[in-house]
Amino acid sequence: MNDDGAQTQTKSPAGADSSRQDVPDEQKRNAVQYVRIFWLLAIATLLSSNLVLPWKLVPIALGTAAVVVGIIALVKAARAKMRPVLPVLISIGLVITFVTTLGMAAMAMLWDRTVTYESCMRSAITLNASESCQSEYLSFELP
Template identity: 60%
Template sequence: MNDDGTQHQTSTLQTPGGRPAPTEEQKRSAVQFVRIFWLLLAAMLLSTGLVLPWKLFPLVLGIAALVIGIIALVKVARRRAGALMPVLISLGLVVTFLTTLGLAGMVLLWDETATYEACMQSALTLSGVDECEADYLPFQQVR
């Protein structure tokens, strides 16, 4: 109560679930994380064609994109930004995870990957490329 006997109520906007509505700062933060996630994902996908030792760069970008993407997904889910955005971020996280897993495998098999890349760089013809694939990628079927 105030001195004049009236009561003032402070009202906060609430979502239908009873939670307080997100503030503008929370919305901006969620959007920033989503933008950074998509930027990291794009940079990782564009740099996956690099050869060793530069293949470590997209691997680091992938790990960072996974962390930022999970944070973005949580922020967007809390913000209740609709059904499409969490689905898109989830699909991006799946692509990021699978690409990062493949890059980690290439880095773990460093010697084999380096040998295959050297062979592919020295292959001047399509038959040379086919020979490299037959020698170093046993799961590939040579046409």
């Protein structure tokens, strides 16, 4: 108590209470929405990765959008102080989506070779024919 009879409250050092403050529900809902959108885009990227050219450009666009939304979701989940496992799962999803998108982009960059490989695989009926296509077009030997 001080002189006038009022009790004084002791304040903890700055930052000690800030980690314990409750995050508004709206901020948590916003983070969860971004996480849901990210996972939908990531799953759509993985499911569409088997398309043939020119449709192979679709997973590239979906993957790029998923990486951008995933980074935003990761930041929002961290700021909303969500469970610690959520940022880890988002990070794993980001890595998988990024690698898949990079692979699709590499196939699009090798457009002619990818088209001939896909047409060879479409016409291959037997296992020997498909193995022949794979050995002929998937060998990356330097000339």
